[in-house]
Amino acid sequence: MLSIRNLHAKINETPILKGINLEINPGEVHAIMGPNGAGKSTLTSILAGRDEYEVTAGEVVYQGQNLLELEPEERAWAGLFLSFQYPVEIPGVKNIYLLKAAVNAMREHRDLPELKAAEFLKLVREKLKIMQMDEAFLHRNVNEGFSGGEKKRNEILQMQLLEPTLALLDETDSGLDVDALRIVGEGINRMRSPERSVLLVTHYQRLLDTVKPDFVHVLADGQIKLSGDYTLALRLEKEGYEGIEAA
Amino acid sequence: MSNQELDQLVDQDYKYGFVTDIESDTLPPGLNEDVVREISRRKKEPEWLLEWRLDAYRKWLEMTPPEWPHLTYPPVDFQSISYFSAPKKQGDGPQSLDDVDPVLIETYNKLGIPVEEQKLLAGVAVDYVFDSVSVVTTFKEKLSEAGVIFCPLSEAVHSHPELVKAHLGTIVPQSDNYYAALNSAVFSDGSFVYIPKGVRCPMELSTYFRINEQNTGQFERTLIIADEGSYVSYLEGCTAPQRDENQLHAAVVELVTMTDAEIKYSTVQNWFAGDDEGKGGIYNFVTKRGECRGDRSKISWTQLETGSAITWKYPSCVLRGADSVGEFYSVAVAGKKQQADTGTKMIHIGPRTRSTIISKGISTARGQNAYRGLVKVLPGAVDARNFTQCDSLLIGDQCGAHTFPYVEAEEPTAQLEHEATTSKVSDDQLFYLRTRGMSEEDALNMVVNGFCKEVFQKLPMEFAVEAEALLGITLEGAVG
Numbered sequence: 102m103l104s105i106r107n108l109h110a111k112i113n114e115t116p117i118l119k120g121i122n123l124e125i126n127p128g129e130v131h132a133i134m135g136p137n138g139a140g141k142s143t144l145t146s147i148l149a150g151r152d153e154y155e156v157t158a159g160e161v162v163y164q165g166q167n168l169l170e171l172e173p174e175e176r177a178w179a180g181l182f183l184s185f186q187y188p189v190e191i192p193g194v195k196n197i198y199l200l201k202a203a204v205n206a207m208r209e210h211r212d213l214p215e216l217k218a219a220e221f222l223k224l225v226r227e228k229l230k231i232m233q234m235d236e237a238f239l240h241r242n243v244n245e246g247f248s249g250g251e252k253k254r255n256e257i258l259q260m261q262l263l264e265p266t267l268a269l270l271d272e273t274d275s276g277l278d279v280d281a282l283r284i285v286g287e288g289i290n291r292m293r294s295p296e297r298s299v300l301l302v303t304h305y306q307r308l309l310d311t312v313k314p315d316f317v318h319v320l321a322d323g324q325i326k327l328s329g330d331y332t333l334a335l336r337l338e339k340e341g342y343e344g345i346e347a348a
Numbered sequence: 349m350s351n352q353e354l355d356q357l358v359d360q361d362y363k364y365g366f367v368t369d370i371e372s373d374t375l376p377p378g379l380n381e382d383v384v385r386e387i388s389r390r391k392k393e394p395e396w397l398l399e400w401r402l403d404a405y406r407k408w409l410e411m412t413p414p415e416w417p418h419l420t421y422p423p424v425d426f427q428s429i430s431y432f433s434a435p436k437k438q439g440d441g442p443q444s445l446d447d448v449d450p451v452l453i454e455t456y457n458k459l460g461i462p463v464e465e466q467k468l469l470a471g472v473a474v475d476y477v478f479d480s481v482s483v484v485t486t487f488k489e490k491l492s493e494a495g496v497i498f499c500p501l502s503e504a505v506h507s508h509p510e511l512v513k514a515h516l517g518t519i520v521p522q523s524d525n526y527y528a529a530l531n532s533a534v535f536s537d538g539s540f541v542y543i544p545k546g547v548r549c550p551m552e553l554s555t556y557f558r559i560n561e562q563n564t565g566q567f568e569r570t571l572i573i574a575d576e577g578s579y580v581s582y583l584e585g586c587t588a589p590q591r592d593e594n595q596l597h598a599a600v601v602e603l604v605t606m607t608d609a610e611i612k613y614s615t616v617q618n619w620f621a622g623d624d625e626g627k628g629g630i631y632n633f634v635t636k637r638g639e640c641r642g643d644r645s646k647i648s649w650t651q652l653e654t655g656s657a658i659t660w661k662y663p664s665c666v667l668r669g670a671d672s673v674g675e676f677y678s679v680a681v682a683g684k685k686q687q688a689d690t691g692t693k694m695i696h697i698g699p700r701t702r703s704t705i706i707s708k709g710i711s712t713a714r715g716q717n718a719y720r721g722l723v724k725v726l727p728g729a730v731d732a733r734n735f736t737q738c739d740s741l742l743i744g745d746q747c748g749a750h751t752f753p754y755v756e757a758e759e760p761t762a763q764l765e766h767e768a769t770t771s772k773v774s775d776d777q778l779f780y781l782r783t784r785g786m787s788e789e790d791a792l793n794m795v796v797n798g799f800c801k802e803v804f805q806k807l808p809m810e811f812a813v814e815a816e817a818l819l820g821i822t823l824e825g826a827v828g
């Protein structure tokens with residue numbers, strides 16, 4: 102589904118990614134862990150199409166397409182989704198308005214008819230229930246005055262609605278209390294299917310207790326230093342990144 | 349006045365609008381007393397109105413153009429303008445839509461304007477016998493049933509002289525400012541509205557319905573009187589870009605509400621803004637003022653200003669009646685090389701008068717947008733309240749936003765609040781929305797419409813939808 106080959110990238114002349122190689126097949130959940138500043142968020146940003154980074158070498162192939170040539174919205178239409186580490190506030194725009202516009206933008210590019218208001222409401226209510234979110238959420242301005250946990254739940258709510266083929270989750274667990282972590286984790290698990298892949302970036306192992314990854318990678322200094330199965334996450338938790346890097 | 353008499357009057361107005369035979373030539377450029385006399389003569393005006401015009405002209409001669417606005421433009425040569433131009437004859441304009449600038453047609457299509465209306469807007473010669481005439485007829489019948497008078501001001505001068513004489517210039521005096529004085533001397537035409545006591549006008553009144561009747565010209569003058577306990581919503585302008593060979597526009601709008609009456613005045617201004625260098629754009633110098641003369645009366649101004657090279661406009665409320673309410677909701681866009689200096693004045697005279705000002709300025713490209721507002725509370729306006737919010741949104745880094753709020757409070761019990769913000773459309777916002785499947789332009793529109801929402805929701809429903817579409821078109825190419 103996704104092949105990242107020898108990806109190098111820099112921002113303002115500072116190299117961040119120094120040769121990333123990663124292969125993700127349909128149905129797999131990959132976790133990328135690593136210390137602060139390793140380039141984890143840079144990787145998801147580049148995959149989603151943020152243009153402040155300059156790719157200096159390497160390639161990314163997504164479902165047979167050169168991903169780096171596509172605009173961010175084209176990537177979204179092709180089934181890519183990014184859950185933001187810091188979701189952005191859009192003053193004056195109601196959450197329901199954004200959600201409906203997003204769902205219908207995707208449907209338009211999948212040759213599906215636009216959802217009518219009533220149909221959309223039915224769908225979104227279903228998803229709200231899964232995320233244990235109040236309907237009042239829909240009528241608040243996008244991320245404005247949301248707590249950290251509310252923002253993250255809102256991201257996963259969007260993922261539920263947009264049904265991506267490849268979900269990039271950037272530190273979705275940060276800022277969540279224990280209950281919210283479980284709800285978000287279960288929300289992600291519900292989305293797991295043989296056709297859908299997840300790339301999960303996290304700093305801690307705790308989300309991985311709920312969302313058990315198939316593969317764990319350690320990203321440090323712009324490169325994947327180590328890959329393994331779920332037990333690697335447990336080892337990291339015990340030994341820390343320094344212990345692993347030294348090994 | 350009985351209903352029958354009113355019916356007759358309105359029918360008469362209707363007839364008048366079509367049969368008035370005005371000499372179709374244009375006066376040579378230049379302005380002097382003889383020109384003022386000639387305008388009045390051609391319009392067959394009564395003596396009192398000629399004297400009123402002459403009085404205004406003499407005052408204008410003593411005045412100088414205002415220099416305080418945050419605007420830069422070469423001085424206007426008032427002697428190079430022609431002050432009387434009769435409505436265009438059939439056959440003067442383009443003969444068909446094929447002769448009209450394709451860019452304009454493209455914009456009309458984007459706004460979803462039907463072909464017949466496109467012809468009107470573009471000034472294509474059309475026969476009077478077409479669909480909208482029947483619309484206008486039905487519309488007039490409905491109004492006359494309610495006793496509402498809605499006709500060109502030039503017609504009201506003859507059909508309702510007592511109403512015109514009693515109110516003209518009482519809200520915006522001739523010598524109010526330089527452009528108001530000029531307008532008073534040479535005004536061309538405009539709307540006259542009278543809503544009788546206790547009547548809720550059965551429909552939104554719109555200048556649109558008068559497009560095919562008369563060319564209101566560059567010195568438009570409108571007078572709206574809402575008698576006790578009445579209500580009217582009035583829409584001015586249209587979302588389609590209007591072209592005009594007259595670069596200078598100096599309009600005056602006067603509103604007055606008696607006890608318990610309410611006027612809601614909405615404007616969408618989309619005059620030609622000029623090219624990317626600002627060349628050929630309209631200079632729009634407007635004086636709009638409403639007086640809440642009666643207790644508990646209300647005047648509400650809502651405007652979307654997207655056009656003109658220069659906008660100089662401060663729709664204001666004089667809150668004379670006790671417990672009267674003034675509102676100003678504005679979205680002003682300055683793109684290309686446009687300059688907008690706009691805002692409002694709220695003059696609190698009566699006790700417990702309240703006013704609200706919500707101003708949203710959007711600047712893109714090399715546009716310069718200034719909010720200028722005055723809140724004045726006179727002694728005796730006990731417990732007067734004002735809330736002002738001025739927000740500026742910048743798109744790009746070559747534009748500017750400026751805020752000039754003035755407060756003069758002479759009443760110790762008054763409570764005034766002011767909030768102001770300036771923000772930029774951030775790359776983060778656009779990127780976030782694009783990852784949700786929106787194109788860059790749709791993303792920008794969503795952010796900007798969110799910014800303007802408080803104002804747009806004050807516009808009449810249909811107008812609000814058009815306003816959003818217009819804003820989208822105005823901002824095309826603002827990113828990327």
